[in-house]
Amino acid sequence: MTTGVKVRQAGRRFGSRTVLRDVDLDIAPGEFVALIGQSGSGKSTLLRAIAGLDPDATGAYEVPDRHAVVFQEHRLLPWSRVWRNVTLGLNETNLRERARRALDEVGLAARANAYPGTLSGGESQRVALARALVRTPGLLLLDEPFGALDALTRLKAQALVARLWTEHRPAVLLVTHDVEEALLLADRVLLLDGGRIAETFDVDLPRPRSIGHPRFVALRRQL
Numbered sequence: 001m002t003t004g005v006k007v008r009q010a011g012r013r014f015g016s017r018t019v020l021r022d023v024d025l026d027i028a029p030g031e032f033v034a035l036i037g038q039s040g041s042g043k044s045t046l047l048r049a050i051a052g053l054d055p056d057a058t059g060a061y062e063v064p065d066r067h068a069v070v071f072q073e074h075r076l077l078p079w080s081r082v083w084r085n086v087t088l089g090l091n092e093t094n095l096r097e098r099a100r101r102a103l104d105e106v107g108l109a110a111r112a113n114a115y116p117g118t119l120s121g122g123e124s125q126r127v128a129l130a131r132a133l134v135r136t137p138g139l140l141l142l143d144e145p146f147g148a149l150d151a152l153t154r155l156k157a158q159a160l161v162a163r164l165w166t167e168h169r170p171a172v173l174l175v176t177h178d179v180e181e182a183l184l185l186a187d188r189v190l191l192l193d194g195g196r197i198a199e200t201f202d203v204d205l206p207r208p209r210s211i212g213h214p215r216f217v218a219l220r221r222q223l
């Protein structure tokens with residue numbers, strides 16, 4: 001699991017509209033990168049291209065074999081129990097035990113037999129994270145994963161992602177329009193604008209991070 005992400009000349013047009021123009025992007029193994037930009041700037045389009053979900057995207061994409069995506073909507077199947085949702089599509093033995101371990105990591109082992117409809121929004125997103133973790137991904141692609149959560153639940157979910165990243169060290173690409181979230185979590189923040197990576201910021205902040213740190217406040221002003 002030593003490869004990172006290498007994207008060259010990523011491009012995407014919808015009709016006459018060019019959304020991505022020759023985007024180059026590298027993520028080292030274990031690096032946490034955030035992609036920010038205005039709504040409609042093409043963040044999700046780029047993430048989907050990297051995830052291999054967009055057959056019409058152009059460019060060259062080198063991505064670790066095992067990658068997992070978490071979207072803003074958790075996309076859990078309502079008629080399958082939580083543990084089955086976590087291991088869906090896996091073709092291995094001991095699925096129940098593997099699901100239990102992944103759910104334990106997000107603090108939800110007790111809900112393994114529940115149906116998704118009985119979970120809160122924050123719990124559903126934690127199940128989506130467990131579903132990603134159980135695949136031991138070399139790359140985690142997160143598209144506004146906490147965008148639909150209330151402020152307090154979002155803070156807890158951010159802290160959870162920070163802990164999981166520290167423990168498992170996948171490469172991460174986090175798409176967010178929340179600048180503070182980007183600074184709380186990422187090593188590097190990329191600004192997507194005009195179909196290009198318009199700016200790159202290195203985040204030289206100690207972990208664990210707090211929004212009250214003076215350096216955090218200074219970086220926040222720059223962005």
Ligand code: ADP
Nearest residue numbers: 014015019037038039040041042043044045046
């Ligand atoms: P972001 O995630 O940064 O908010 P998106 O990547 O979702 O932006 O979208 C970028 C632009 O591409 C938007 O203008 C959007 O309307 C357009 N777009 C995205 N998907 C499609 C599609 N399937 N068909 C047409 N236009 C699309």
Ligand code: MG
Nearest residue numbers: 043044045144
């Ligand atoms: Mg988006």
